Amino acid sequence: MEQWLAHIAPFLSDNAIFTPSTLAQYWQGLVRTVQLVFISLVIGLCLAVPMALGRASGRAWLNAPIWLFTYVFRGTPLLIQLYVAYYGFAFIDGIQDTRLAFFINDPVYPALLAFTLNTAAYTAEIFVGAIRATSRGELEAARAYGMSPITAYRRIVLPSAFRRALPAYGNEVIFMLHASAIASAVTITDLTGAAYYVYARFYSPFPAFIFVAVVYMLLSFALQGGFKLLEARMLRHLKPG
């Protein structure tokens, strides 16, 4: 027991690792992670809604390409997508002299591109499922009231589909937060990148990685709690009693 304590004590008392400068590093990592996740989720959501509508429309020429897009982006690892976005533009001859130069000079842009398309694919499939689960009776009632297909979608199908999609979308948001950790693979100093920096500098994996693990966990629980509250509000009509 005493020997164990002797081993653990340095970790507790020795604050050589969590100095103001490394904490600042972690803070910048946190800001980066939140930026990446938030921006890609917002743009991804905007792309997902029209894709879901196209997929649910029943028109093959609309459905097939969107299906292919979601199949490829959901079937391959996000890391591959990130590498394609990162390297795919960087090695084009003379790109440094064009207006696209900003895109390859900061790895955040390729990361945003890959994350956005990835979350758009997953979110579109979640929405398609929710739209298809609309009960026939509701659509018939809408038609009986004389609503045009567009009005029926706007007033009946979409509001209930978004509500039904909420729990699955909450999972996707947390999945995206966790997936964003791979941004560190293309030299972005996000939370994981900051942890890796601290680990490499002090060669002490436990404090460096356990600290970010806790930060990610707090973020995940906050998001989970937020979605629980949102579900309680939006799905109030489904509560028993």
Place this chain on the structure above:
Amino acid sequence: MLDFQGYGPRLLEGAWLTAELALASLAAALVIGLVVASAKSSRSLVAKSVATFYTTIIRGVPDLVMMMLLFYGGQIGINMATDALNAHLGTDWFINVNAFAAGVVTLGVIYGAYMSETFRGAFLAVDAGQMEAARAYGMSGWLAFRRIRFPLMMRHALPGINNNWLVLLKSTALVSIIGLSDMVYVADQATKATHQPFLFMVPVGLGYLAITAVSELVVLGLKRRFDTGFSQAT
């Protein structure tokens, strides 16, 4: 063109490593998942809370962070443990962490948590009367599990296992970041050397889709096997 600038054999080796890693991790995850699911549905409060603590932590932390912690921390942790033992026993042990084994353990530990949730739900879905009937026939606990509960449970667990497996397969790509030479690692190295990202990244992406397609066939066969005796109407 098709020899991938000389990287063809290494890419194939990488693909083989990805498949091996994914299957070994799947086996580890299934075993861990079954054990943890049993712990969760056991009457022991300690077993229950340990299992819940484990799944909560795993689901809150990104795979990559978990992997880095176990990968980089694993060797140091084991060294500390062997050092302490050596000081105690006067021995001179040293255990070198094998990268492949570390990858399997990490992925197994992560996806074991997700599998346990799937198994727990599936255990609950088995009609209690089935197990009562098994006991009435005089089957022992293990025999009843093997013949009655497991096959019935698998019918409910299969879709969840399939989902977890597909996520696990894609997660194996992360081991390339920590230096295991799976197909993503080879493609990354080749891209950096030849500056031809599409020549390597696109085939690797197709490799994942191919593994997925094969596994879909296997799952279809398993589904048929576990659906025997149930009508398709439901």
